[in-house]
Amino acid sequence: MAQLWDQGQIRKLATRLGYDFSDMVIYDPKFERPPLARLRAQATRLDAEAVIVPSAEHFEDGRIPGSLVRQLDVITVSPEETYARRAISPLSVLPPVKGN
16 A cells, blocks of 8 residues: 555655656565666656656665666655756856846
């Protein structure tokens, strides 16, 4: 039941944030590959911009892997947070735009 709940929450958040939901990667111990390797390979195959996960607790040690964030944005459902691969400079430090 928890898996169905997580899937529903992920789909809802993806829709709300404007993402096209492509696929769900579910951990299954029968697969030979480590879960993170499967997730990264699937994201690469789909040319994904982001991955949405139920929480950071779904990763080893409850931490979002930096190697994954370097590849794509990671969004958690609970709490709703985005670990962005590209940091945008605050507007206060951007140079002013020159008019014509």
